[in-house]
Amino acid sequence: MKVMIIGGGGREHAIAVSAAKSSRVTKLYCAPGNAGIEEVAECVPIGVMEFERLVAFAKEKEVDLVIVGPDDPLVGGLADAFAEAGIRVFGPRKNAAIIEGSKAFSKELMKKYGIPTAAYEVFSDADAAMEYLKTARFPIVLKADGLALGKGVLICNNLQEALDGVKEIMLDKHFGSAGNQMVIEEFMTGREVSVLAFCDGTTIKTMTSAQDHKRAKDGDQGLNTGGMGTFSPSPFYTAEVDAFCQKHIYQPTMDAMKAEGRDFVGVLFCGLMLTADGPKVLEYNARFGDPETQVVLPRMKNDMIDVMEACIDGRLSEITLEFEDNAAVCVVLASEGYPEHYEKGLPITGLENFSGKDGYAVFHAGTKKDAEGRIVTNGGRVLGVTALGADLKQARANAYAATEWVQFANKYKRNDIGKAIDEA
Numbered sequence: 001m002k003v004m005i006i007g008g009g010g011r012e013h014a015i016a017v018s019a020a021k022s023s024r025v026t027k028l029y030c031a032p033g034n035a036g037i038e039e040v041a042e043c044v045p046i047g048v049m050e051f052e053r054l055v056a057f058a059k060e061k062e063v064d065l066v067i068v069g070p071d072d073p074l075v076g077g078l079a080d081a082f083a084e085a086g087i088r089v090f091g092p093r094k095n096a097a098i099i100e101g102s103k104a105f106s107k108e109l110m111k112k113y114g115i116p117t118a119a120y121e122v123f124s125d126a127d128a129a130m131e132y133l134k135t136a137r138f139p140i141v142l143k144a145d146g147l148a149l150g151k152g153v154l155i156c157n158n159l160q161e162a163l164d165g166v167k168e169i170m171l172d173k174h175f176g177s178a179g180n181q182m183v184i185e186e187f188m189t190g191r192e193v194s195v196l197a198f199c200d201g202t203t204i205k206t207m208t209s210a211q212d213h214k215r216a217k218d219g220d221q222g223l224n225t226g227g228m229g230t231f232s233p234s235p236f237y238t239a240e241v242d243a244f245c246q247k248h249i250y251q252p253t254m255d256a257m258k259a260e261g262r263d264f265v266g267v268l269f270c271g272l273m274l275t276a277d278g279p280k281v282l283e284y285n286a287r288f289g290d291p292e293t294q295v296v297l298p299r300m301k302n303d304m305i306d307v308m309e310a311c312i313d314g315r316l317s318e319i320t321l322e323f324e325d326n327a328a329v330c331v332v333l334a335s336e337g338y339p340e341h342y343e344k345g346l347p348i349t350g351l352e353n354f355s356g357k358d359g360y361a362v363f364h365a366g367t368k369k370d371a372e373g374r375i376v377t378n379g380g381r382v383l384g385v386t387a388l389g390a391d392l393k394q395a396r397a398n399a400y401a402a403t404e405w406v407q408f409a410n411k412y413k414r415n416d417i418g419k420a421i422d423e424a
């Protein structure tokens, strides 16, 4: 079967590697892909928001299944565009992807269906938001309503920071139209866990847990990023926590979306905070996480394509998801300066050190081939070095050792990915 993946980051590289492993896949395309994905798929230079060109390409090549990676095209309705053209697609329709596309929507959904989350208010007027903040308790969390590359969240420690934040989001439009509306919510403390789940609209089956590190610098300092590293499983996500979440979060979310006429088919990503009052939802995403996918899929025993087809056909209940009894750590190698200003086009060396090494992978996030055929940096997050291990400590040691196998100018990484493992 011919499969096409939409996207060009580390998540899509991990998805492409899993797709390539499937015995059923005879041809793999990726649009636009990157220099790493090129090793397992034919990359086509079409952007993820070029819906008409993507659909035309899939038709021309008689693609049997399309897998959409990123949030922007899903929220924009790319799955609908493929479906309307009669092409099978894995990823939620626009009316379901709104669970990620609008934080106001997802908060209202959770409130309506009693799904545990932080207390909140929605504002579409900056003055009203500022007035509200004058009587609020700090710290407090401001969130741009729409998509903002995972960066539209501000944690404010006092009134002045919060007023500045409202200005940044709603008046200066730092995150563009994502800031037309804003959620202000209660600050929660606890361990964060990411749980990704396959969904067929009715049934939801969770994958193994993971934890991301969103801040740019060691010790969770610096700006929020798209993710600087992950580990899986989370030792804090116990069987008891899982049982609670299955009953009060995952299935209720599936049922709520169905009740709203927004059947969710695809991967639902639940960002959870394990608070003293129990697990609560921080956010939903309508897709695989990045870089969670880079530690979750390498541990999955199932044929990923089988599971995705079961989701599309509404027979996920027949599938048992299975994961290796091991652990994985992914350390992101970024360009110094990310998530703000950084250079691109810097040559990368040492990638060949990963070939043939079982239990190691280097997922390309922002890379491309330059005119001379050299692989160069092409984004803030450049590579994700993933290693497996018998346990988390071993996986972490392996991953950090492997970060030394590749070099590029301005290479930057956090040195404390998985530090929480030591506290478990």
Ligand code: AMP
Binding pocket: 118, 141, 143, 150, 153, 155, 185, 186, 187, 188, 189, 192, 214, 224, 271, 282, 283
């Ligand atoms: P989000 O994009 O909504 O997941 O937010 C990004 C990050 O901001 C989360 O991973 C948390 O670390 C933090 N965050 C978001 N909402 C809250 C909250 N209500 N309380 C504390 N931290 C939060």
Ligand code: GLY
Binding pocket: 150, 212, 226, 227, 285, 288, 289, 290, 291, 292
């Ligand atoms: N790692 C967080 C995300 O994918 O949004």
